[in-house]
Amino acid sequence: MSALVVGQLVAKHGLLTAVRGVSFSVKQGEVLSVVGANGAGKTTLFRTLSGVHSIDSGGIFLHDEDISQLPAHQRVRKGLAMVPEGRRLFVDMTVRENLQIAGEHGRSGSWVLDKVVAALPALEPILNKVSGGLSGGQRQAVAIGRALMCNPSVLLLDEVSLGLSPIAVEGLYQSLEQLKKSKETTMIIVEQDLNRAIRFSDHLLCLLEGKVALSGRSDELSHVDITKAYFGLEAEVLNA
Numbered sequence: 001m002s003a004l005v006v007g008q009l010v011a012k013h014g015l016l017t018a019v020r021g022v023s024f025s026v027k028q029g030e031v032l033s034v035v036g037a038n039g040a041g042k043t044t045l046f047r048t049l050s051g052v053h054s055i056d057s058g059g060i061f062l063h064d065e066d067i068s069q070l071p072a073h074q075r076v077r078k079g080l081a082m083v084p085e086g087r088r089l090f091v092d093m094t095v096r097e098n099l100q101i102a103g104e105h106g107r108s109g110s111w112v113l114d115k116v117v118a119a120l121p122a123l124e125p126i127l128n129k130v131s132g133g134l135s136g137g138q139r140q141a142v143a144i145g146r147a148l149m150c151n152p153s154v155l156l157l158d159e160v161s162l163g164l165s166p167i168a169v170e171g172l173y174q175s176l177e178q179l180k181k182s183k184e185t186t187m188i189i190v191e192q193d194l195n196r197a198i199r200f201s202d203h204l205l206c207l208l209e210g211k212v213a214l215s216g217r218s219d220e221l222s223h224v225d226i227t228k229a230y231f232g233l234e235a236e237v238l239n240a
């Protein structure tokens, strides 16, 4: 069963069409990576899915329900949560308070504080620390924890490893692997590291200038095809 179905989605910034008729679907418990060069439309697509950017046309269906006209907070209540690029935490509050507040605004479900801390072990030693003093990797773990506290059936992760040290990225992806194994949460991720995106996801969608240039099972797509779609190159150029 598909957790999320997106049909012919179009989104604009003024006169510029950033997302041009994008369609895809993700099954419950699967991971989809959205890749593409700078300006390909990934962030606009995510902001449109989460409801902070309005669509021009097309449809977004969460478990068969059309959510495309709902405001962002109602989408969260229906089970669609986003970890935005650049983490926005309440910096004067502790990690625990940040997580608890998120829990009050989402759906009710099995993701309570203890379960979130078990899934993201990096949170345990910092629960009582003020969020403003955390490292980048710690802040990112809190941002993911906050999204989980909303009990999402679909979690959107936009460049979660941006600006983190290699060790922090490794730790973060170990936690995400754990989450993936549980099959409880469908994930759609934007990840700049193409190899990591391929390894971590079940399916891959490559955007080029707002359109789907390539999509398929991550383990069935060749590096050449992905690179070609990513940069809009012809195969002959790559092989030259």
Ligand SMILES: Nc1ncnc2c1ncn2[C@@H]1O[C@H](COP(=O)(O)OP(=O)(O)OP(=O)(O)O)[C@@H](O)[C@H]1O
Pocket: 013, 014, 016, 018, 036, 037, 038, 039, 040, 041, 042, 043, 044, 045
């Ligand atoms: N607020 C905005 N106002 C006008 N144009 C915008 C705005 N945000 C993005 N764009 C344009 O929309 C297109 C898609 O941008 P978007 O940020 O969605 O791409 P992206 O794939 O996420 O890129 P990046 O990897 O650099 O974040 C680009 O041409 C960009 O210049």
